[in-house]
Amino acid sequence: MRKILSGICLVSIAGLVMLTPAISKKSEAKKIDGEVVFKQHCASCHADGGNSIKPNHPVAEAKELGTLATFKNYLSKPPGHMPYYKNVVDDKGTLEALYKYCKTLKKPKHQQAFEKTPKTAS
Numbered sequence: 093m094r095k096i097l098s099g100i101c102l103v104s105i106a107g108l109v110m111l112t113p114a115i116s117k118k119s120e121a122k123k124i125d126g127e128v129v130f131k132q133h134c135a136s137c138h139a140d141g142g143n144s145i146k147p148n149h150p151v152a153e154a155k156e157l158g159t160l161a162t163f164k165n166y167l168s169k170p171p172g173h174m175p176y177y178k179n180v181v182d183d184k185g186t187l188e189a190l191y192k193y194c195k196t197l198k199k200p201k202h203q204q205a206f207e208k209t210p211k212t213a214s
């Protein structure tokens with residue numbers, strides 16, 4: 093009887109060990125990389141957080157990044173040339189990852205220099 097029981101124990105331990113890598117792989121696949129989302133959907137116009145169509149509307153440090161709700165609102169009704177990405181806006185995980193990544197962007201150096209130029213210089 094004892095032998096059978098320990099046999100069952102061994103089998104279930106082996107089963108657990110075999111399952112564990114499968115579980116951790118699954119949670120890895122679920123983690124969304126905001127940088128990848130940005131590169132896929134936004135970088136064509138907003139490379140490095142700038143704006144190749146309207147240079148004075150960069151993503152980096154934009155007021156639209158104030159809160160996640162503001163960001164979602166903006167992406168839900170994008171003005172002008174900006175496409176509407178339903179799959180990004182409707183997926184909470186993707187949207188949050190993208191939002192976090194956008195918040196890390198810094199304005200390109202030349203833009204900062206442009207803005208710092210004193211208006212009275214002539």
Ligand code: HEC
Binds near residue numbers: 143148
């Ligand atoms: C086809 C080009 C294009 C793509 C792709 C694009 N955008 Fe834009 N984006 C623009 C343009 C043009 C504006 C300026 C809109 C305006 O106010 O006229 C803009 C403005 C913005 C602004 C506001 C910046 C400001 O100062 O007004 C944010 C934030 C933004 N985009 C985020 C994103 C994100 C996030 C993505 C990807 C999901 C994305 N954009 C994809 C063209 C694009």
